[in-house]
Amino acid sequence: MASEDFIPVVGDDWYQRRRQDAEGEFLRKVAGQGPRGGQGGTLQGIYTLTPDGTLLAYKNAGQAPDVMREVLRNALDAWNRLPESRRRSAAIASEDLGTVDAQYDRTPPEGGLIVKVFTRALERDESGDDPNVYSCAPGRGGEAARDHLWLTEEDWKALIPEDPTPGQMISIPDRVVRRIVRFHLVDNTRGEPPFWGDEEVREATMTLTVEDVSPDRVRLRLVGNALLATSADVSQADRGYDASLLGVVEIDRPSRSITRFDVVALGDHWGEGPYTRGARPGRSPLGVAFMLVDGSNPADRIAPQASRFLPGYLEP
Incomplete structure (x- = not known):
């Protein structure tokens, strides 16, 4: 289900919650819809969301497979209930992401x-x-x-x-x-x-x-x-x-x-x-x-x- 019904993305919460750029703002927007309300020292967890940042379902990490399977099913149900206009790829606008927060962005060393x-x-x-x-x-x-x-x-x-x-x-x-x-x-x-x-x-x-x-x-x-x-x-x-x-x-x-x-x-x-x-x-x-x-x-x-x-x- 994770591979076929979703687009899997992984990020390190330590970086993501600190980023002062579009990527950090996006995560905080999604996390703010969850049970923590985007508050606290960590935003870690498994989020299922639409490309425009609407949270579909959430569960903290480390759960048993049957629990996570149910979370993914609930997320798919929520996705299918959205209007078709929200689910079409054309509904996702490309935006200028602006300047990346280099302090919390890691790339492999050049030539390394x-x-x-x-x-x-x-x-x-x-x-x-x-x-x-x-x-x-x-x-x-x-x-x-x-x-x-x-x-x-x-x-x-x-x-x-x-x-x-x-x-x-x-x-x-x-x-x-x-x-x-x-x-x-x-x-x-x-x-x-x-x-x-x-x-x-x-x-x-x-x-x-x-x-x-x-x-x-x-x-x-x-x-x-x-x-x-x-x-x-x-x-x-x-x-x-x-x-x-x-x-x-x-x-x-x-x-x-x-x-x-x-x-x-x-x-x-x-x-x-x-x-x-x-x-x-x-x-x-x-x-x-x-x-x-x-x-x-x-x-x-x-x-x-x-x-x-x-x-x-x-x-x-």
Whole structure:
């Protein structure tokens, strides 16, 4: 129903409710017709509306599928009761949207790369002989959480060796290492995560080694470790993540561009944040996977969660 009977649109309420432009005004107009009346510290929720901003039905997020199915049915009923003149596409006027509020508008960095990030709460497979086999199941964070890592043009160009030879070590800029560990090695499987403060990074090492060189391609191997904890005495930390990283970066030599960025972090996570309650007790495995995308899918251009303060995200 969401795909066939509606046009799905997603936005981050943190930006949208603050925008002082046509887009922000439109959201506040729609939200003002809901049960909150557009008031309060959040406008989050699932809104079904007409293109001219008339609210058809609303429900706060996090509802069971059968509840949301009923909301969508009610919205369709309300839509079908509208006069036909309100439902024709010609009834929707195109307007000059004016100046965009740049303070609350995020676009990927010019010339940069977008890396999709998936996070899963994992379970060790106790049935086999290999302790390094993991599984995941729906519920309690078993579904993949999604985010994006932004690499600026300066970031990714620093990973390309001038004259690559097997065994050569490539330095990864510290800002990239810090950005990955502080803002993407987080447990966001149950809600908005608390990011790691700089003082909570106990260890963060990543190395790139040239593995294979051909006339067309350079293959690099990424290896790293990260220890993140809310206390210098890790045994007393109420939240932490102790992870190893392994990955492959591939470079197209003729164009000097990165064509592959596949990295996995795996380790034990513990603790929870204000909006990520319900963590599993003790230490439990958490996996984070990074995969390069080309940005052609609009969903891939959604800003990283931590980029609300963009300068601190790019230069942590």
